Amino acid sequence: GAVVSQHPSWVICKSGTSVKIECRSLDFQATTMFWYRQFPKQSLMLMATSNEGSKATYEQGVEKDKFLINHASLTLSTLTVTSAHPEDSSFYICSARDSGILAGWGYNEQFFGPGTRLTVL
Protein backbone atom coordinates (compact mmCIF):
# COMPACT_ATOMS: atom_id res chain seq x y z
CA GLY A 1 0.00 0.00 0.00
CA ALA A 2 0.86 3.65 -0.28
CA VAL A 3 3.16 5.00 2.41
CA VAL A 4 3.46 8.51 3.76
CA SER A 5 6.31 9.45 6.05
CA GLN A 6 6.81 12.41 8.34
CA HIS A 7 10.01 13.81 9.72
CA PRO A 8 10.74 14.35 12.48
CA SER A 9 8.47 12.07 14.48
CA TRP A 10 8.88 14.34 17.48
CA VAL A 11 10.56 17.65 18.16
CA ILE A 12 11.11 19.83 21.20
CA CYS A 13 11.98 23.46 20.68
CA LYS A 14 12.26 26.70 22.57
CA SER A 15 9.62 29.37 22.36
CA GLY A 16 10.28 31.79 19.51
CA THR A 17 12.06 29.36 17.23
CA SER A 18 10.77 27.92 13.97
CA VAL A 19 10.24 24.25 13.27
CA LYS A 20 9.91 22.54 9.91
CA ILE A 21 7.98 19.29 9.47
CA GLU A 22 8.31 17.24 6.29
CA CYS A 23 5.65 15.04 4.74
CA ARG A 24 6.68 12.66 1.97
CA SER A 25 4.74 10.26 -0.20
CA LEU A 26 7.17 7.39 -0.63
CA ASP A 27 5.72 5.32 -3.45
CA PHE A 28 3.24 7.55 -5.21
CA GLN A 29 2.83 11.08 -6.44
CA ALA A 30 0.60 13.45 -4.57
CA THR A 31 -0.56 16.69 -6.13
CA THR A 32 -2.56 17.36 -2.99
CA MET A 33 -1.51 16.98 0.61
CA PHE A 34 -3.38 17.93 3.74
CA TRP A 35 -2.15 19.10 7.13
CA TYR A 36 -4.06 18.32 10.30
CA ARG A 37 -3.59 19.25 13.93
CA GLN A 38 -4.64 17.10 16.85
CA PHE A 39 -4.71 18.31 20.44
CA PRO A 40 -4.50 15.70 23.23
CA LYS A 41 -7.58 13.53 23.42
CA GLN A 42 -9.23 15.47 20.62
CA SER A 43 -10.02 14.89 17.00
CA LEU A 44 -8.07 15.92 13.94
CA MET A 45 -8.71 19.39 12.62
CA LEU A 46 -7.87 20.22 9.04
CA MET A 47 -5.45 23.15 8.93
CA ALA A 48 -4.74 23.52 5.25
CA THR A 49 -4.77 21.90 1.84
CA SER A 50 -1.46 21.94 0.03
CA ASN A 51 -1.36 21.77 -3.76
CA GLU A 52 1.84 21.14 -5.64
CA GLY A 53 3.14 24.27 -7.31
CA SER A 54 0.56 26.63 -5.87
CA LYS A 55 -0.35 28.34 -2.65
CA ALA A 56 -1.93 26.38 0.15
CA THR A 57 -5.56 26.86 1.09
CA TYR A 58 -6.00 27.48 4.79
CA GLU A 59 -9.02 26.68 6.90
CA GLN A 60 -10.77 29.49 8.68
CA GLY A 61 -8.94 30.51 11.83
CA VAL A 62 -5.56 29.12 10.80
CA GLU A 63 -2.84 31.77 10.55
CA LYS A 64 -1.14 31.35 7.21
CA ASP A 65 1.81 33.52 8.25
CA LYS A 66 2.42 31.34 11.25
CA PHE A 67 1.98 27.98 9.58
CA LEU A 68 3.91 28.16 6.32
CA ILE A 69 3.24 25.38 3.84
CA ASN A 70 5.35 24.58 0.83
CA HIS A 71 4.54 21.84 -1.67
CA ALA A 72 7.44 22.11 -4.07
CA SER A 73 7.31 18.63 -5.53
CA LEU A 74 4.85 15.81 -6.09
CA THR A 75 6.27 13.87 -3.17
CA LEU A 76 7.07 16.50 -0.56
CA SER A 77 5.16 19.06 1.44
CA THR A 78 6.57 20.96 4.39
CA LEU A 79 4.89 22.72 7.29
CA THR A 80 6.92 25.36 9.09
CA VAL A 81 5.68 26.60 12.43
CA THR A 82 7.19 30.05 12.73
CA SER A 83 7.97 31.70 16.06
CA ALA A 84 6.53 28.75 17.91
CA HIS A 85 4.87 29.21 21.29
CA PRO A 86 3.73 26.68 23.89
CA GLU A 87 0.15 26.85 22.59
CA ASP A 88 1.44 25.48 19.26
CA SER A 89 2.37 22.25 20.98
CA SER A 90 0.33 19.57 19.29
CA PHE A 91 0.36 16.45 17.16
CA TYR A 92 0.64 17.38 13.49
CA ILE A 93 -0.48 14.84 10.91
CA CYS A 94 -0.25 15.06 7.15
CA SER A 95 -2.03 13.09 4.50
CA ALA A 96 -1.43 12.72 0.79
CA ARG A 97 -3.87 12.02 -1.99
CA ASP A 98 -2.68 9.72 -4.72
CA SER A 99 -2.69 11.49 -8.06
CA GLY A 100 -2.79 8.27 -9.99
CA ILE A 101 -4.93 5.16 -9.82
CA LEU A 102 -4.48 2.49 -7.23
CA ALA A 103 -6.03 -0.93 -7.60
CA GLY A 104 -8.64 -1.58 -4.98
CA TRP A 105 -9.13 1.64 -3.05
CA GLY A 106 -9.27 4.05 -5.95
CA TYR A 107 -7.43 7.21 -6.83
CA ASN A 108 -8.99 9.56 -4.36
CA GLU A 109 -7.93 7.90 -1.15
CA GLN A 110 -5.87 9.86 1.32
CA PHE A 111 -2.98 8.19 3.07
CA PHE A 112 -1.92 9.46 6.45
CA GLY A 113 1.53 9.95 7.85
CA PRO A 114 2.46 8.75 11.35
CA GLY A 115 2.38 12.26 12.79
CA THR A 116 4.87 14.65 14.38
CA ARG A 117 4.63 15.57 18.02
CA LEU A 118 5.72 19.16 18.60
CA THR A 119 6.48 20.39 22.10
CA VAL A 120 7.32 24.04 22.55
CA LEU A 121 8.96 24.94 25.85
Added chain:
Amino acid sequence: AQSVTQLDSHVSVSEGTPVLLRCNYSSSYSPSLFWYVQHPNKGLQLLLKYTSAATLVKGINGFEAEFKKSETSFHLTKPSAHMSDAAEYFCVVSEGGNNDMRFGAGTRLTVKP
Protein backbone atom coordinates in the same frame (compact mmCIF):
# COMPACT_ATOMS: atom_id res chain seq x y z
CA ALA B 1 -20.71 21.29 4.22
CA GLN B 2 -20.21 17.76 5.40
CA SER B 3 -19.89 16.74 9.04
CA VAL B 4 -20.00 13.68 11.25
CA THR B 5 -21.21 13.07 14.77
CA GLN B 6 -19.87 10.22 16.80
CA LEU B 7 -22.55 9.54 19.34
CA ASP B 8 -20.36 8.08 22.08
CA SER B 9 -17.13 9.58 23.33
CA HIS B 10 -16.26 6.39 25.19
CA VAL B 11 -17.36 2.78 24.78
CA SER B 12 -16.32 0.00 27.12
CA VAL B 13 -16.81 -3.68 26.33
CA SER B 14 -15.56 -6.97 27.65
CA GLU B 15 -13.22 -9.08 25.58
CA GLY B 16 -15.18 -11.44 23.34
CA THR B 17 -18.35 -9.34 23.30
CA PRO B 18 -19.65 -7.33 20.33
CA VAL B 19 -18.52 -3.80 19.56
CA LEU B 20 -20.78 -1.03 18.26
CA LEU B 21 -19.41 2.44 17.57
CA ARG B 22 -22.01 4.85 16.28
CA CYS B 23 -21.62 7.51 13.64
CA ASN B 24 -24.11 9.81 11.95
CA TYR B 25 -23.18 12.01 9.03
CA SER B 26 -24.45 15.08 7.26
CA SER B 27 -23.70 15.67 3.61
CA SER B 28 -25.18 17.59 0.72
CA TYR B 29 -23.90 15.10 -1.81
CA SER B 30 -23.22 11.41 -1.99
CA PRO B 31 -20.46 11.10 0.57
CA SER B 32 -17.54 8.82 1.05
CA LEU B 33 -17.33 7.54 4.61
CA PHE B 34 -14.37 6.10 6.46
CA TRP B 35 -13.46 4.61 9.79
CA TYR B 36 -9.93 5.07 11.07
CA VAL B 37 -8.28 3.70 14.20
CA GLN B 38 -5.55 5.44 16.15
CA HIS B 39 -3.54 3.69 18.83
CA PRO B 40 -1.86 5.85 21.49
CA ASN B 41 0.81 8.10 20.06
CA LYS B 42 0.43 6.49 16.66
CA GLY B 43 -0.80 7.59 13.28
CA LEU B 44 -4.10 6.70 11.66
CA GLN B 45 -4.92 3.33 10.17
CA LEU B 46 -7.78 2.91 7.72
CA LEU B 47 -10.23 0.25 8.86
CA LEU B 48 -12.71 0.49 6.01
CA LYS B 49 -14.41 2.87 3.64
CA TYR B 50 -17.68 3.32 1.79
CA THR B 51 -17.74 4.99 -1.63
CA SER B 52 -21.21 4.31 -3.09
CA ALA B 53 -20.69 0.64 -3.78
CA ALA B 54 -22.01 -2.08 -1.46
CA THR B 55 -23.68 -0.64 1.62
CA LEU B 56 -22.19 -3.27 3.91
CA VAL B 57 -18.47 -2.71 4.00
CA LYS B 58 -16.02 -5.20 5.44
CA GLY B 59 -12.70 -3.95 6.72
CA ILE B 60 -9.61 -5.19 8.42
CA ASN B 61 -9.38 -6.97 11.77
CA GLY B 62 -12.96 -8.22 11.59
CA PHE B 63 -14.61 -4.79 11.53
CA GLU B 64 -17.50 -3.91 9.29
CA ALA B 65 -19.85 -0.98 8.82
CA GLU B 66 -23.19 -0.49 7.13
CA PHE B 67 -24.12 2.65 5.22
CA LYS B 68 -27.76 3.53 5.86
CA LYS B 69 -28.81 6.53 3.82
CA SER B 70 -32.28 6.73 5.34
CA GLU B 71 -30.76 7.00 8.81
CA THR B 72 -27.64 8.93 7.70
CA SER B 73 -25.62 6.47 9.71
CA PHE B 74 -22.41 4.52 9.27
CA HIS B 75 -21.99 2.50 12.45
CA LEU B 76 -18.90 0.36 13.01
CA THR B 77 -19.30 -3.15 14.39
CA LYS B 78 -17.24 -6.17 15.31
CA PRO B 79 -18.69 -9.46 16.55
CA SER B 80 -16.06 -10.13 19.17
CA ALA B 81 -13.75 -7.58 20.77
CA HIS B 82 -10.08 -8.27 21.30
CA MET B 83 -7.79 -6.57 23.77
CA SER B 84 -5.79 -5.16 20.87
CA ASP B 85 -8.88 -3.29 19.64
CA ALA B 86 -8.54 -0.79 22.49
CA ALA B 87 -7.86 2.52 20.73
CA GLU B 88 -9.45 5.73 19.47
CA TYR B 89 -11.77 5.39 16.50
CA PHE B 90 -12.66 8.18 14.10
CA CYS B 91 -15.54 8.34 11.69
CA VAL B 92 -14.73 10.53 8.68
CA VAL B 93 -16.80 11.98 5.85
CA SER B 94 -15.57 13.28 2.54
CA GLU B 95 -17.52 14.76 -0.32
CA GLY B 96 -16.96 16.47 -3.61
CA GLY B 97 -13.93 16.81 -5.78
CA ASN B 98 -11.85 18.55 -3.19
CA ASN B 99 -11.85 15.39 -1.16
CA ASP B 100 -11.15 17.12 2.13
CA MET B 101 -12.01 14.93 5.06
CA ARG B 102 -13.97 15.92 8.14
CA PHE B 103 -13.33 13.97 11.27
CA GLY B 104 -15.73 13.11 14.04
CA ALA B 105 -14.73 13.81 17.62
CA GLY B 106 -13.62 10.24 18.13
CA THR B 107 -14.75 7.32 20.27
CA ARG B 108 -12.38 5.76 22.74
CA LEU B 109 -12.86 2.01 22.92
CA THR B 110 -11.83 0.24 26.10
CA VAL B 111 -11.72 -3.55 26.19
CA LYS B 112 -11.87 -5.21 29.58
CA PRO B 113 -10.39 -8.66 30.19
